[in-house]
Amino acid sequence: MSAIIFDTNIISDIYLPEPPExxxxxxxxxxxxxVVIPWTLVYETEYGIRCSERSNPQKAIYLLGxxxxxxxxxxxxxxxxxEGARLLGRMAACPPLRTMFETPPLFNRNGERIKxxxxxxxxxAMVAAMSxxxxxxxxxxxxxxxxxxxxxxxxxxxYNPRADGxxxxxPPGWGRCDNANDDFETSHGSPLTENPSL
Numbered sequence: 001m002s003a004i005i006f007d008t009n010i011i012s013d014i015y016l017p018e019p020p021e022x023x024x025x026x027x028x029x030x031x032x033x034x035v036v037i038p039w040t041l042v043y044e045t046e047y048g049i050r051c052s053e054r055s056n057p058q059k060a061i062y063l064l065g066x067x068x069x070x071x072x073x074x075x076x077x078x079x080x081x082x083e084g085a086r087l088l089g090r091m092a093a094c095p096p097l098r099t100m101f102e103t104p105p106l107f108n109r110n111g112e113r114i115k116x117x118x119x120x121x122x123x124x125a126m127v128a129a130m131s132x133x134x135x136x137x138x139x140x141x142x143x144x145x146x147x148x149x150x151x152x153x154x155x156x157x158x159y160n161p162r163a164d165g166x167x168x169x170x171p172p173g174w175g176r177c178d179n180a181n182d183d184f185e186t187s188h189g190s191p192l193t194e195n196p197s198l
Contacts, residue, residue: 002175004159005036005078005131007140008044008123015066023141026161034175038078038130040123042071047121080126084133087153091125094152100125100145124149131155137170 013023027035045067053060080088091097103120105113124145131138137157140146146158150168157170 002170003034003036003076003136004030004157005038005127005136005138006041007127007138007142008041009141010139010161011041011045011070012048013141015063020162022164023161032074033076035076036078036136037075038127039080040121040126040130042077044121044123078130078134078136080130081133084129087132088122088126088129091129091149091153092122096152097125097149100149128153128155131157135171137168137174143167 010023010027013019014027049060049063049067052063092101101120101122103118106115108114127138128146128149130136132153132155135156137159138146138155139159139161141160141162143158143160146155147167149155150158155168157166157174158168159165159170160167
């Protein structure tokens with residue numbers, strides 16, 4: 001099959017205490033060489049773990065150990081190209097997509113503006129720009145932002161493993177990426193399915 005980019009939420013759900021069986025089955029069934037990890041997944045995961053250090057340091061230490069092992073696997077990592085960076089610049093300048101890049105103001109009960117600790121990373125737009133530049137479809141469990149981006153910058157495919165189907169068709173000739181919700185067993189493992197029990 002052809003390559004597919006993993007959105008961060010795929011990995012996030014895999015290392016849940018009780019990850020969905022259908023998601024594990026789908027990931028294990030993928031040929032390892034077909035899985036593409038964008039640099040944004042590394043960025044978002046590191047950011048999430050570091051932010052959790054304040055509220056649950058023990059969990060953060062455990063997740064950091066899991067993440068270190070994950071990064072040591074033989075994975076294909078996708079970097080931003082000049083073409084992708086230029087696309088991202090056009091996305092950031094596109095008025096309908098501005099909310100993906102701007103951290104919204106936060107107000108207290110009295111209407112006073114306070115610091116918003118949640119930072120908008122713009123990661124979905126970054127993944128979309130890399131997807132378009134490299135011509136590789138995206139697999140995600142949260143299609144909303146990518147469908148919105150697609151209205152202005154057409155994506156080369158968007159797959160939702162939860163719904164077991166393509167939201168945006170892949171390029172002609174692209175290999176199969178289905179069976180997400182089929183009940184089957186595999187005889188081979190994957191480093192992506194190693195998840196901590198928290």
